[in-house]
Amino acid sequence: MQCITSQSSITLEIKKSKFITYISPYSEFNEMMKSLKKEHTKARHFVYAYRYLNEFNQVVENSSDDGEPKGTSGRPALSVLSGAELINTSVIIVRYFGGIRLGTGGLVKAYSDAVNLVLKSSVIQEYVKLEKKKLYITYPQLSQIEYLLTQYEIKIIDKIFTDKICLNLEASSQDYDKISRELFRDNILEDL
Numbered sequence: 001m002q003c004i005t006s007q008s009s010i011t012l013e014i015k016k017s018k019f020i021t022y023i024s025p026y027s028e029f030n031e032m033m034k035s036l037k038k039e040h041t042k043a044r045h046f047v048y049a050y051r052y053l054n055e056f057n058q059v060v061e062n063s064s065d066d067g068e069p070k071g072t073s074g075r076p077a078l079s080v081l082s083g084a085e086l087i088n089t090s091v092i093i094v095r096y097f098g099g100i101r102l103g104t105g106g107l108v109k110a111y112s113d114a115v116n117l118v119l120k121s122s123v124i125q126e127y128v129k130l131e132k133k134k135l136y137i138t139y140p141q142l143s144q145i146e147y148l149l150t151q152y153e154i155k156i157i158d159k160i161f162t163d164k165i166c167l168n169l170e171a172s173s174q175d176y177d178k179i180s181r182e183l184f185r186d187n188i189l190e191d192l
Contacts, residue, residue, distance in 0.1 A: 001127040004089045007032070010118045012110070016098025019114040021091060023122055026052040029090035036094055044097040047111060049078035050090035053129075059087060068095075072107035080115040087127055091115055128172045132157070135167040145183075152179045 007024040020040070024032050029050055037046060049063035061082070063074030077091055093114050102110055137145050142165055149156060154171040171179075 001085050001087050002124050003087055003127045005123045005125055008118060008122045010114075010121055012114045012117055013098075014106075014110050014113075015100040015102060017100070017102065017110070018094075018096040018098070019110055020094040020096075021114040021118040022094070023089065023091045023115075023118045026050050026088045026090045029092075032090070033092060036092055040094045040096075042096070043094045045073070045093075045095040047073040047077060047093040047095065048091065049074055049081055049115075051078070051081050051086060052088045052090075057129075068107060069104055072104050073111040076108045076112040077115045080112055080119070084119060084124075086124070091118065130170050131173055131176065133169050133171075133176065135169055136164050137167065138164055141165075148179060148182060152182070154179060 004023055004025055007022065007028065009020060009022040012019040012021065020043075022032060022036065029048075033046065033048065040046075045066045045068055047064060047066050047068060049061075051059055051061045054060050061078055063078040065072060065074045068074075073093070073095075077093060081089055081091060093111060135145070145167070146156070149167075149169070152171070152175050154169050154175055157168040157170055160166040160168070169176075
């Protein structure tokens with residue numbers, strides 16, 4: 001499985017209709033849709049498709065034709081995402097109608113081509129499942145632990161300061177395994 005790491009967009013013009021395609025991580029889908037509807041007030045359609053993993057590691061998919069003939073836009077866009085084995089990815093295609101009807105076959109091809117085109121200009125990487133963990137440390141350990149976490153590319157989501165420090169972390173299980181060995185080796189922590 002693969003995923004998108006950042007937003008990108010591309011414009012495809014077919015028979016005077018513009019298909020402006022935006023791709024992003026699924027976590028940015030709702031905000032992107034709001035932003036695009038404000039930006040493209042004269043657009044006729046906002047077709048979308050997305051795929052993401054839920055908390056049970058199941059792939060959830062959805063798409064919308066947004067007024068285009070049923071099955072001619074959202075489904076083809078979703079098929080491209082699925083065929084590329086993309087997850088945690090969303091695509092929104094903003095269509096400005098150019099006055100020339102494309103027919104159902106033409107719409108399927110146009111929306112599929114639009115998504116394929118934006119994929120070619122996107123940064124795609126292998127999907128790695130990230131896990132969230134808590135790490136409790138003492139105040140004197142903070143700078144050394146932060147340095148180690150940076151070296152192992154473990155993200156600190158936030159820090160909670162009480163009698164100890166709780167670091168909320170996010171990383172792959174492999175990265176946790178690597179740093180756990182380092183921390184135990186140096187007797188820095190009792191548990192991770």
